[in-house]
Amino acid sequence: ETGVTQSPTHLIKTRGQQVTLRCSSQSGHNTVSWYQQALGQGPQFIFQYYREEENGRGNFPPRFSGLQFPNYSSELNVNALELDDSALYLCASSSQQGARVGAFFGQGTRLTVV
Amino acid sequence: RKEVEQDPGPFNVPEGATVAFNCTYSNSASQSFFWYRQDCRKEPKLLMSVYSSGNEDGRFTAQLNRASQYISLLIRDSKLSDSATYLCVVATSGTYKYIFGTGTRLKVLA
Numbered sequence: 001e002t003g004v005t006q007s008p009t010h011l012i013k014t015r016g017q018q019v020t021l022r023c024s025s026q027s028g029h030n031t032v033s034w035y036q037q038a039l040g041q042g043p044q045f046i047f048q049y050y051r052e053e054e055n056g057r058g059n060f061p062p063r064f065s066g067l068q069f070p071n072y073s074s075e076l077n078v079n080a081l082e083l084d085d086s087a088l089y090l091c092a093s094s095s096q097q098g099a100r101v102g103a104f105f106g107q108g109t110r111l112t113v114v
Numbered sequence: 115r116k117e118v119e120q121d122p123g124p125f126n127v128p129e130g131a132t133v134a135f136n137c138t139y140s141n142s143a144s145q146s147f148f149w150y151r152q153d154c155r156k157e158p159k160l161l162m163s164v165y166s167s168g169n170e171d172g173r174f175t176a177q178l179n180r181a182s183q184y185i186s187l188l189i190r191d192s193k194l195s196d197s198a199t200y201l202c203v204v205a206t207s208g209t210y211k212y213i214f215g216t217g218t219r220l221k222v223l224a
Contacts, residue, residue: 002159033210042118042201042214043158056210090157092212102148103212105157 004093006106013081013113021076021109023091032074035090043090049074086113118204120215128223131192135218137202138184146205149187151198158201192222
């Protein structure tokens with residue numbers, strides 16, 4: 001087990017609604033990254049939080065936003081949901097920004113937008 | 115051209131076989147390389163980092179060729195439990211962003 005937990009595990013939302021996904025990072029890790037994985041594709045980087053600040057963003061629109069809390073847990077918020085937002089959302093926890101040592105993923109939240 | 119490219123497979127191999135996957139990357143500034151394993155509908159799990167000198171972990175061997183910008187993963191004596199999707203991951207030193215390939219599916223047959 002990685003010690004990275006995400007909630008909820010599954011979610012069904014209607015187009016236009018808003019959703020909040022949560023992630024608790026592994027003990028000792030100060031960096032959380034979020035990824036979106038569509039069916040049959042590799043995960044795509046959304047953004048990363050390091051010590052409560054956004055530390056880089058992928059090619060996602062502003063309706064994808066996030067937060068990191070003092071205990072290093074994190075939230076991903078998506079506004080105005082679209083059908084194409086249906087995917088597995090993965091949270092990755094790491095130290096030293098994960099670039100050298102690898103990151104550890106939570107089990108993911110499977111979001112379905114109808 | 116995708117930043118990280120992998121043959122999606124599937125690779126169907128018998129138990130006990132040796133199988134190799136390659137992955138190419140386009141950014142010559144890439145510094146960190148990993149292989150992750152992902153089972154169906156589960157999260158990716160770190161299999162191994164890839165070092166410049168190559169590295170081995172049991173039945174798994176990873177190689178890096180910087181000149182040709184490719185990474186390989188060799189699995190010896192395949193087990194049924196090795197059936198999964200293998201994701202190649204690249205990151206530029208000091209950055210925060212992992213670039214994933216689409217994954218290579220492996221199915222080990224009894």
